[in-house]
Amino acid sequence: MIIRNAEEKDIEQILNLLSQVLEIHASIRPDIFIPQTTKYTESELSDILKNEKRRTFVATDENGKVLGYAFCEIRDFTGMNNIVPHTEMYIDDLCVDSASRGQNIGKALFNRVKDEARALGCYEITLNVWEGNDSARAFYDKIGLKPKETMMELIL
Numbered sequence: 001m002i003i004r005n006a007e008e009k010d011i012e013q014i015l016n017l018l019s020q021v022l023e024i025h026a027s028i029r030p031d032i033f034i035p036q037t038t039k040y041t042e043s044e045l046s047d048i049l050k051n052e053k054r055r056t057f058v059a060t061d062e063n064g065k066v067l068g069y070a071f072c073e074i075r076d077f078t079g080m081n082n083i084v085p086h087t088e089m090y091i092d093d094l095c096v097d098s099a100s101r102g103q104n105i106g107k108a109l110f111n112r113v114k115d116e117a118r119a120l121g122c123y124e125i126t127l128n129v130w131e132g133n134d135s136a137r138a139f140y141d142k143i144g145l146k147p148k149e150t151m152m153e154l155i156l
Contacts, residue, residue, distance in 0.1 A: 001105065003112045006056035006069060011045045013066035014058070017095045028132040031155065039093065055089075057112050059096070059105045068096035070109040074120065089117035091127035110143055 006014065018038040026033040040048065048054050048071065055072040071092040078085040091113060096105045117125050126148060129136050 001067065001103075001108060002060050002062070003057055003108055004060070006049055006058045008046060008049060009064075010058050010060075010066050010069075011042055011049075014045060014056075014069055015040075015042065017066065017069055017097055018093075020098055021093060021095045024133060024136075025130060028130050055113070055116055057109055057116075059109050066097075067100040067103075068094070068105045068109055070094045070113050072113055072116070074122070086123035087121065089113060089120070089122045089125045091125065094127070106139055107143055 015038055018040060019036070022033060022038055023035060026035040049056055053074050055070075055074070057070045057072075058066045059068040060066055071094075073090045073092050075088045075090050077083050077087065091110075094106065094109060094113075096103075096109070113125060125145075127140070127145070128151075129140060
């Protein structure tokens, strides 16, 4: 397995994985997510790959097949009145192909994110996980993430 920066040639395979994630989210929250769509379009992915405040990593096999990805965003909290100045690495999305789970691909991707965050001097790594996405929650617990905050809702 190879962990590297995502490239334009990976977009089609990333879109396939994005659809897998969307279906999980749509099954948990059909009131919010539209099945058979993706979080990003091909054009949006192309822009993300060029954005210097973003990092996108892919895990591939020896033939270049994308087995998983991690979309990250560098968030800067300097110049704020009420927060100690710092930067964080926010994991916008992390996915491993359903056919490739259980092979430590997610852990390898997370370790790459962690290395990048350290190299950039980030204070922390954060992410959001949907309530009901039990397998994702178990994975994040297993690799050492701890809850930071709880978001509550009231559907009207």
